Amino acid sequence: MSNTHHFLHTDLYQINMAKAYYDEGVHRRRAVFDLYFRSMPFDNGYAIFVGLERVLQYLQEWQLTDEDVAYLKSLNYDDDFLNVLKSLRFSGDVYSMLEGEACFNNEPLIRVEGPLIEVQLVETALLNFVNYQTLIATKASRIKQVTTDNQQLMEFGTRRAHEMDAAQWGARASVIAGFNGTSNVEAAKRFDLVPVGTHAHSFVQAYNDEYEAFKAYARSHKECVFLVDTFHTLKSGVPTAIKVANELKDSINFNGIRLDSGDIAYLSKESRKLLDEAGYTDTKIIVSNDLDEYTIQDLMHQGAKVDSWGIGTKLITGYDDPALGAVYKLTAIENEEGQLEDRIKLSNNAIKVSTPGRKDVYRIINNVTGKSEGDYITLADEEPEEEQMIHLFHPVHTFKQKFIHDFTARPLLQLVMESGQRRYAKESIEAIQERVNHSLEELWDEYKRPSNPEEYPVDLSEACWENKNQIIKNVGKYVKQVVNKK
Numbered sequence: 001m002s003n004t005h006h007f008l009h010t011d012l013y014q015i016n017m018a019k020a021y022y023d024e025g026v027h028r029r030r031a032v033f034d035l036y037f038r039s040m041p042f043d044n045g046y047a048i049f050v051g052l053e054r055v056l057q058y059l060q061e062w063q064l065t066d067e068d069v070a071y072l073k074s075l076n077y078d079d080d081f082l083n084v085l086k087s088l089r090f091s092g093d094v095y096s097m098l099e100g101e102a103c104f105n106n107e108p109l110i111r112v113e114g115p116l117i118e119v120q121l122v123e124t125a126l127l128n129f130v131n132y133q134t135l136i137a138t139k140a141s142r143i144k145q146v147t148t149d150n151q152q153l154m155e156f157g158t159r160r161a162h163e164m165d166a167a168q169w170g171a172r173a174s175v176i177a178g179f180n181g182t183s184n185v186e187a188a189k190r191f192d193l194v195p196v197g198t199h200a201h202s203f204v205q206a207y208n209d210e211y212e213a214f215k216a217y218a219r220s221h222k223e224c225v226f227l228v229d230t231f232h233t234l235k236s237g238v239p240t241a242i243k244v245a246n247e248l249k250d251s252i253n254f255n256g257i258r259l260d261s262g263d264i265a266y267l268s269k270e271s272r273k274l275l276d277e278a279g280y281t282d283t284k285i286i287v288s289n290d291l292d293e294y295t296i297q298d299l300m301h302q303g304a305k306v307d308s309w310g311i312g313t314k315l316i317t318g319y320d321d322p323a324l325g326a327v328y329k330l331t332a333i334e335n336e337e338g339q340l341e342d343r344i345k346l347s348n349n350a351i352k353v354s355t356p357g358r359k360d361v362y363r364i365i366n367n368v369t370g371k372s373e374g375d376y377i378t379l380a381d382e383e384p385e386e387e388q389m390i391h392l393f394h395p396v397h398t399f400k401q402k403f404i405h406d407f408t409a410r411p412l413l414q415l416v417m418e419s420g421q422r423r424y425a426k427e428s429i430e431a432i433q434e435r436v437n438h439s440l441e442e443l444w445d446e447y448k449r450p451s452n453p454e455e456y457p458v459d460l461s462e463a464c465w466e467n468k469n470q471i472i473k474n475v476g477k478y479v480k481q482v483v484n485k486k
């Protein structure tokens with residue numbers, strides 16, 4: 001499933017802007033874009049950044065095919081322009097957070113710099129990848145937060161995912177954020193995840209008899225988990241599973257039973273008793289059926305006896321907040337003299353005003369506590385690592401402020417692609433999972449609770465804040481001039 005043929009996976013308006021830039025001869029001017037989201041998904045206190053691997057694969061393979069050219073020609077684009085598009089390869093620089101990093105609203109996750117025509121045309125695909133994968137990783141992380149370390153999490157969502165790509169990259173995002181495995185075999189193969197699974201009701205229905213079905217399964221498989229709720233969980237399903245295990249003794253490993261309907265709290269407790277009484281104290285109870293972090297939390301409060309959770313629809317679709325809403329905004333562009341000039345997008349809505357300039361983001365770690373004090377957005381030429389003290393203040397309510405002395409400023413944006421060449425090697429899932437763990441350890445618990453978390457500080461440096469305000473003033477002057485000319 002190569003990305004090679006996906007150059008046209010972009011919005012028509014990107015190509016139309018490219019055409020105008022080309023006709024005006026400005027298409028190779030250097031431009032800088034920030035990719036970020038504006039509000040926290042699921043009202044969570046943090047998000048988990050995922051999507052970079054696909055972004056890099058996409059940019060490396062970004063190229064028009066002959067069929068694409070023919071198609072664009074049929075839309076009446078001229079040959080000169082098509083020749084330019086055809087010769088395009090991504091030659092820009094990409095600065096990005098690494099996958100698995102905790103991230104927050106209104107801070108650049110990725111900064112893309114390069115010839116205007118290139119960095120504009122890739123907007124749609126980059127947003128597509130990061131919006132979905134970061135959303136699903138964040139949902140998965142919320143689910144992980146409400147379970148205990150000895151419980152397993154299995155991603156079961158493929159059948160309900162928004163098509164194949166979403167199922168596979170969503171499985172990867174879920175495992176990055178703490179799931180143990182996925183039922184999707186291709187995702188497991190492709191991304192080196194653990195494939196996991198039990199069997200379906202149809203298997204029992206096919207035999208129309210639980211005893212026959214479980215026996216048949218056990219003849220073919222040493223590792224057995226039996227689905228016990230097809231007819232009557234406590235009266236037939238669990239007792240039959242125990243009967244089969246008793247008969248087959250060591251020729252199988254009776255690893256578990258799965259419950260997929262009914263009152264999970266009650267059924268899991270009663271099933272646990274039946275299994276324990278029969279001596280199967282190590283046999284696990286696996287539960288599925290429309291689960292999410294809320295139902296899981298509820299079930300745990302009720303004392304449900306669950307070892308493993310299988311979660312599909314509500315995870316893989318980001319069910320209760322299905323769009324991250326990340327945007328890609330121009331922050332600077334080369335002028336006629338070859339100098340980068342900062343740019344802004346104003347809005348009546350303060351949250352929608354973009355922050356101009358080439359910027360970096362640092363996580364300010366308090367050296368005494370080891371915990372993060374907040375994220376600090378600077379202009380790219382600032383060096384907060386070298387400073388003795390950092391002034392963190394809320395960018396809107398500026399009276400909310402603190403001074404940090406003994407700190408480490410950890411840069412979050414890394415140069416992952418330089419002049420179109422990948423500068424950062426593909427990482428293993430384990431390495432990315434470790435980054436998730438480390439990144440979450442740096443956060444106080446107040447940011448990690450699933451309901452009403454504290455708002456994490458994402459602040460601008462004084463220079464960045466002043467630059468933004470100056471540019472807002474300049475736009476004010478510009479608007480006045482336009483009005484006066486009328």
Ligand SMILES: Nc1ncnc2c1ncn2[C@@H]1O[C@H](COP(=O)(O)OP(=O)(O)OP(=O)(O)O)[C@@H](O)[C@H]1O
Nearest residue numbers: 260261262263264265266289290291295298299302
């Ligand atoms: N004790 C419980 N407390 C809270 N929620 C529960 C409890 N037991 C089950 N649930 C959840 O309640 C919902 C029950 O859904 P529903 O009524 O559709 O399932 P069902 O009728 O038992 O099974 P089926 O999916 O086969 O129709 C599921 O989301 C399930 O996870």
Ligand SMILES: O=P(O)(O)OC[C@H]1O[C@H](OP(=O)(O)OP(=O)(O)O)[C@H](O)[C@@H]1O
Nearest residue numbers: 156260288289290291310311312313314
């Ligand atoms: O409930 P989810 O979180 O999406 O998890 C995946 C579901 O998929 C399977 O059901 P299936 O598709 O066979 O149908 P069902 O809804 O009737 O159980 C499985 O038994 C789970 O219930």
Ligand SMILES: O=C(O)c1cccnc1
Nearest residue numbers: 156183196197198199310
């Ligand atoms: O393996 C399972 O039990 C499974 C896989 C996908 C969906 N529902 C259940």
